[in-house]
Amino acid sequence: xxxxxxxxxxxxxxxxxxxxxxxxxxxxxxxxxxxxxxxxxxxxxxxxxxxxxxxxxxxxxxxxxxxxxxxxxxxxxxxxxxxxxxxxxxxxxxxxxxxxxxxxxxxxxxxxxxxxxxxxxxxxxxxxxxxxxxxxxxxxxxxxxxxxxxxxxxxxxxxxxxxxxxxxxxxxxxxxxxxxxxxxxxxxxxxxxxxxxxxxxxxxxxxxxxxxxxxxxxxxxxxxxxxxxxxxxxxxxxxxxxxxxxxxxxxxxxxxxxxxxxxxxxxxxxxxxxxxxxxxxxxxxxxxxxxxxxxxxxxxxxxxxxxxxxxxxxxxxxxxxxxxxxxxxxxxxxxxxxxxxxxxxxxxxxxxxxx
Amino acid sequence: xxxxxxxxxxxxxxxxxxxxxxxxxxxxxxxxxxxxxxxxxxxxxxxxxxxxxxxxxxxxxxxxxxxxxxxxxxxxxxxxxxxxxxxxxxxxxxxxxxxxxxxxxxxxxxxxxxxxxxxxxxxxxxxxxxxxxxxxxxxxxxxxxxxxxxxxxxxxxxxxxxxxxxxxxxxxxxxxxxxxxxxxxxxxxxxxxxxxxxxxxxxxxxxxxxxxxxxxxxxxxxxxxxxxxxxxxxxxxxxxxxxxxxxxxxxx
Numbered sequence: 001x002x003x004x005x006x007x008x009x010x011x012x013x014x015x016x017x018x019x020x021x022x023x024x025x026x027x028x029x030x031x032x033x034x035x036x037x038x039x040x041x042x043x044x045x046x047x048x049x050x051x052x053x054x055x056x057x058x059x060x061x062x063x064x065x066x067x068x069x070x071x072x073x074x075x076x077x078x079x080x081x082x083x084x085x086x087x088x089x090x091x092x093x094x095x096x097x098x099x100x101x102x103x104x105x106x107x108x109x110x111x112x113x114x115x116x117x118x119x120x121x122x123x124x125x126x127x128x129x130x131x132x133x134x135x136x137x138x139x140x141x142x143x144x145x146x147x148x149x150x151x152x153x154x155x156x157x158x159x160x161x162x163x164x165x166x167x168x169x170x171x172x173x174x175x176x177x178x179x180x181x182x183x184x185x186x187x188x189x190x191x192x193x194x195x196x197x198x199x200x201x202x203x204x205x206x207x208x209x210x211x212x213x214x215x216x217x218x219x220x221x222x223x224x225x226x227x228x229x230x231x232x233x234x235x236x237x238x239x240x241x242x243x244x245x246x247x248x249x250x251x252x253x254x255x256x257x258x259x260x261x262x263x264x265x266x267x268x269x270x271x272x273x274x275x276x277x278x279x280x281x282x283x284x285x286x287x288x289x290x291x292x293x294x295x296x297x298x299x300x301x302x303x304x305x306x307x308x309x310x311x312x313x314x315x316x317x318x319x320x321x322x323x324x325x326x327x328x329x330x331x332x333x334x335x336x337x338x339x340x341x342x343x344x345x346x347x348x349x350x351x352x353x354x355x
Numbered sequence: 356x357x358x359x360x361x362x363x364x365x366x367x368x369x370x371x372x373x374x375x376x377x378x379x380x381x382x383x384x385x386x387x388x389x390x391x392x393x394x395x396x397x398x399x400x401x402x403x404x405x406x407x408x409x410x411x412x413x414x415x416x417x418x419x420x421x422x423x424x425x426x427x428x429x430x431x432x433x434x435x436x437x438x439x440x441x442x443x444x445x446x447x448x449x450x451x452x453x454x455x456x457x458x459x460x461x462x463x464x465x466x467x468x469x470x471x472x473x474x475x476x477x478x479x480x481x482x483x484x485x486x487x488x489x490x491x492x493x494x495x496x497x498x499x500x501x502x503x504x505x506x507x508x509x510x511x512x513x514x515x516x517x518x519x520x521x522x523x524x525x526x527x528x529x530x531x532x533x534x535x536x537x538x539x540x541x542x543x544x545x546x547x548x549x550x551x552x553x554x555x556x557x558x559x560x561x562x563x564x565x566x567x568x569x570x571x572x573x574x575x576x577x578x579x580x581x582x583x584x585x586x587x588x589x590x591x592x593x594x595x596x597x598x599x600x601x602x603x604x605x606x607x
Contacts (some may be wrong), residue, residue, distance in 0.1 A: 299383035301390030307388035
């Protein structure tokens, strides 16, 4: 189960107008012995509701410090708070580093790496670049870094410094959506076509051992397609989908108008794959079994309250969950239940598998 | 950057990379897929463990023990990923008696038992060494054919786990084939053929039958890439030629 640790904020560095790099000192240093490219999941309460957000580590393994980059997202509670209110000396809570956006390093290896980053997608890629160039002295790294304009390039100076530090082993191609550059090719979006053009002259794609891509969805698709078209197989392409897709705050659970608990039958409204079916079910039958008995293909696997495949959210009414070995307290507070373990308590219950 | 829905992204072959970016229905189908794999590996390993002592020689017993070890390890690789979604791994590994089997003559088609998600074929008991080798050969090739799809699954951490698992499972099928060669040399062809006739339809049923909407939904999520019938046909073709090479035949 998820375990959270305390981390003290020892430094806050603003890299661009709306992004900060936090330096963190964990209470438990061994738990935060990260691998390059991993991320931390933070939790914090906003207006009484717990939010969890993942941010990638941007420091290299050899740097002996733990840093994450957080770019402010429009309407994002956590990122706005981190950018505007968080102060040095405060304590954050995070789980130990997670994620598989990395390949094993070998000091004797002589490899050619290619990285693509879009906006704040640079954070894990920066960690990978720093660590790889340090650990594999014979390897080289080419970074294609997409941004709106010069002003939004996170880590611009840091990348310049790395180029000087590892002379000839790191090349950076900035592709800017809005700002014109000397070379036309470097203006616009990093699309499949743009990649194909880059591969013709600027990047020797045939020599690439591994490619890393971190950015928003359309960019990932375009680049992956271009890489495959140029002979890379799936095992050579590492993805990290950027946190833009994280779910937002959920609306509060509706309080049932008639919290009646009298009948033995309950009226259960179940939403699955966009359609809602209202059924009458005995209160000694689980929500999952009631749904399946009515030809709804509700998901489940273990039926023992262990795996959480059958998770759904109670929108209205009350159910009793008799066993729960999978959902955490914060999920339960949001109204999530394991439908294989949940029996209707109120006479009317509304659940949703799509939330 | 322009906005794109996760649905469109997946439909176009996009990969998801952590529990934080999977939508709810995707999460449920992904968990089902992982549970099916974990339960099948655990049940398969548990059933095969009893067979180790039946191995006619030390090489066979080593091979059988290796298969049990590695299938358990493969289950662990995927169970770890389920753990990242909140699953209590220790409890999961023990929530069902994995050695439990039905009667040899039970006919359950493609349905699963009420308590776990193992493929139906893992509910039938093995009868002796030769029978276990046959089951392992047929199911090993079935797993290998299935793995070609699994390696492309849209949840990147799982695709990577399957890329590690695929060559191991492939080796298990090869070990079974080596076992068959020895048994054929010992003139056990008739007994092996009887086992093939028993296991063939049961392994075939494990691919599932017609699916329609469900396949379409899973395909759109990038969790499936070929319909059941197509995967089964690929297995049939492969298994038939392996049996032929051994001097045995696939039931028609």
